[in-house]
Amino acid sequence: MDYQEKTMKTEKIYEGKIVNLRIDTVELPDKKYSKREIVEHPGSVGIIPITDDGHMILVKQFRKPIEKTILEIPAGKIEINEEPRETAKRELIEETGYSSNNLEFVLEFYTSPGFSNEKMYLFLATDLSKGEACPEYGEYIEVEKIKIDTLMDRIGKGEISDSKTIISILFCQKYIDQDE
Numbered sequence: 001m002d003y004q005e006k007t008m009k010t011e012k013i014y015e016g017k018i019v020n021l022r023i024d025t026v027e028l029p030d031k032k033y034s035k036r037e038i039v040e041h042p043g044s045v046g047i048i049p050i051t052d053d054g055h056m057i058l059v060k061q062f063r064k065p066i067e068k069t070i071l072e073i074p075a076g077k078i079e080i081n082e083e084p085r086e087t088a089k090r091e092l093i094e095e096t097g098y099s100s101n102n103l104e105f106v107l108e109f110y111t112s113p114g115f116s117n118e119k120m121y122l123f124l125a126t127d128l129s130k131g132e133a134c135p136e137y138g139e140y141i142e143v144e145k146i147k148i149d150t151l152m153d154r155i156g157k158g159e160i161s162d163s164k165t166i167i168s169i170l171f172c173q174k175y176i177d178q179d180e
Contacts (some may be wrong), residue, residue, distance in 0.1 A: 003029055005036070018077060019116075041118035045088040046075040048106065048168045049098055049125040056151060056172060057096050057128070058165070060142040071144065071154075072162040075120070084121040092125055096143050097133035100125035106171060111163070120164060122171070148172050 005026035014021040020040040028034055049057035062069045076091035078084055085103060093099050106122040135141050151169045154160045160169070 001029060005029075005034075008033065037115060039112075039116040039118070041077075041116055042080070043078040043084070044075055044111075044118060044120045045078060045084050045091060046073050046120055046122045046164045046168060047088050047092045047100075047103075047125050048073055048122060048172060049092060049096065049100065049128055050148075050172060051128055051145065052126075055145045055147055056169070057098055058144050058146060058151075059095050060144055061140060070162055071160055072165045073168045075164060078121075085123065088121070088123040088125070093131065094134050094136065095139070095141055097131045098125070098128045099131060101127035101129070109167070122164070122168060124171075 005028060007024050008027055009025040011023045011025075012020065013023055018041070022038050022040060024036045024038060026034055026036055051057065057074070058071050059074050060069055060071050074092050074095040076087060076094070078087045082090075085105070088103060089099070102125070104124045104126075106124050108119055108121045110116075111118045111120050133141065133143065148169065151160065152173055155166055155169060160166060
């Protein structure tokens with residue numbers, strides 16, 4: 001059976017700095033109709049910075065949508081006409097002060113395909129050099145350097161709840177295990 005939904009009508013509801021919102025009227029496979037609320041996002045990157053001594057560089061920041069401070073990998077929105085690799089280099093420096101002499105693409109995934117088209121590109125950053133962070137206006141970030149094993153324990157205890165960060169830590173655990 002073909003499960004595709006045919007878009008019959010699109011209505012733009014909101015256009016913002018970070019996201020746009022539209023409502024699509026779709027024809028379902030059974031020829032009935034439904035509405036889909038869709039968040040349009042230009043895409044984002046996540047960076048997995050690993051130091052030579054096996055620590056991951058993470059950022060701690062308050063996230064208004066969930067009303068709490070969480071630990072996560074450095075990440076950010078891809079700007080217009082910017083390639084994901086360039087975004088990754090920029091965001092790593094802005095949020096952590098670190099730069100990487102070895103930035104490797106790891107994988108891409110959709111963050112929440114049930115309601116958003118946001119695609120995230122993950123990059124592994126090694127051969128790091130420390131510098132000064134320069135967060136954007138309104139960003140209040142604390143940088144932390146934590147061993148991968150400790151992060152695995154924190155996932156198990158439910159202390160890390162950000163999906164891109166969990167994916168990154170699990171990737172790193174495998175990456176480090178392969179190097180040994």
